[in-house]
Amino acid sequence: MKAVRWHGKSDVRVEDAPDPKIEDPGDVVIQITSTAICGSDLHLYNGFMPGMKAGDIIGHEPMGVVVEVGRDVRRLAKGDRVVVPFTISCGHCWFCEQTMFSLCDNSNPNAEQARKQMGHSPAGLFGFSHLLGGFPGGQAEYLRVPSADVGPIKVPEGLSDEQVLFLSDIxxxxxxxxxxxxxxxxxxxxxxxxxxxxxxxxxxxxxxxxxxxxxxxxxxxxxxxxxxxxxxxxxxxxxxxxxxxxxxxxxxxxxxxxxxxxxxxxxxxxxxxxxxxxxxxxxxxxxxxxxxxxxxxxxxxxxxxxxxxxxxxxxxxxxxxxxxxxxxxxxxGQTHVQRYLDPLMKKIEEGKIDPSFVITHRVPLMDAAKAYETFRDKEDECIKVVLKP
Missing domain, CATH: 3.40.50.720 (NAD(P)-binding Rossmann-like Domain)
Structure with a gap:
């Protein structure tokens, strides 16, 4: 697949990367239909975030269609159209039970590394350094989604990608x-x-x-x-x-x-x-x-x-x-995204807000490197970029 990969400060490239696959029975794999560049991604692009490695796939605002389903997944099926939260949460630790999903105790495989820097480890995040799990991100053609029964929300019929994409984060x-x-x-x-x-x-x-x-x-x-x-x-x-x-x-x-x-x-x-x-x-x-x-x-x-x-x-x-x-x-704190998915989706369905108003640039995934530069430099009145694989 094609994916946006980090290679150092001000250096991201669209390159070939291994296709994701089911690694745990609770996983799904989605084919990404829309993804976005977040202001937080600029912290990676500008070299501020520790724990990055050359070749890391970045991005944490994805949505798409489920194409593979792990045997333990109950809420999702092939063909479901979903938005994926940037936070990865197990759903059953003490913090998840308190709906503090971004503080999940179990989703960061590099928790010890995070504890050394912060005292405790927050949840794992998509595409946001090995300090927070080293999970491949969503600026790609496909994405593996762990703990899929806890994270993604199904998109009701009649709503466009651009109306619901930003439920992933912003x-x-x-x-x-x-x-x-x-x-x-x-x-x-x-x-x-x-x-x-x-x-x-x-x-x-x-x-x-x-x-x-x-x-x-x-x-x-x-x-x-x-x-x-x-x-x-x-x-x-x-x-x-x-x-x-x-x-x-x-x-x-x-x-x-x-x-x-x-x-x-x-x-x-x-x-x-x-x-x-x-x-x-x-x-x-x-x-x-x-x-x-x-x-x-x-x-x-x-x-x-x-x-x-x-x-x-x-x-x-x-x-x-x-x-x-x-x-x-x-x-x-990082956002407890799963807590807000249902009530905010309802606001969109009821027409109380159309989140697509922030979009200023729509570009193919292959043009991501230039889009990062434009977004960073605030050129061409760029406020929000949506990438289309």
Missing amino acids: FPTGYMAAENAEIAPGDTVAVWGCGPVGQFAIQSAWMFDAGRVIAIDRIPERLRMAETNGRAETINTDEVDVYEKLMEMTNGRGPDRCIDAVGAEAHASSSVWSAMDTMREAIHLESDKPYVLQEAIRCCRKGGTISVPGVYVGSVQLPFGAAMNKALTFRM
Whole structure:
């Protein structure tokens, strides 16, 4: 089969790879009909994620048709059209029983390696380094799906790939970010980052009855999408001081809830904190760039909540004294995708949201390397790329 394979920083190639096969009785194999490039994939592309090996198949936003079924699989059959969550979960450990699927105890075969870095191992993830299992990813023609009775959701007739594809990751991720923000009716919610996850966090904030949503970014086309599709007020970080503008917009109190939908590769501002971080990076004391998280701590109102769906992979320096003295609450984590599949599919079926609004580029799988470059460089007003094997 053809697949997108990682060969180092800024080097992905569409190459031949072994066809996947059933390795465990709980597996299925799907023929992929649509897959996507996620902002998190750029952490791999830009060389931020440890545990990558040359030749790894990447990608974690796939859907397709079941073509092989393991003997123990009960929920799926050949010919079923499914969306596959990026999290791999056993369904029966303590964490899965609490619906904390991204913290599964049993799905990461490299759990000891993860424990050494994090203290405990989260779940295995598709196409996201050997630290998180080394599972081949979904930017390919075929994909083996372990624990298939726990993960994939069947697609109802009448819904297109593009309407449901993002149930694999970014729609549930944006929704969980809004849920984690503990939004009360009428709250002012500030969302940093208007990429795909940020767009779904904006949409989801309204679902939780936010009173105002303020979207923060520096890319004009992302801000336009937040305004037109997300009905958000916007702040361009290249034009104004974000703290001063948010204080002006909230009469000095600050947003009630802040969502960091950027993560490890935030763009630097001119703040003192970002200058200090640049120095730390230069002497290798810090791997991630937490500019957004630092800014959110400063901006969030006293007693407010900061939700972090943006991916971080290493250590960061934060103004923790400010967070403690302001009595801020932090909630974060990889998405418990399986928890949200049924309710979010229902919202799509009922016409309450059409997630395809984020798609700006549709390209053949064979053009993935160029698409990665375009997405990374934010060229051609690229916000979301869907790949077609």
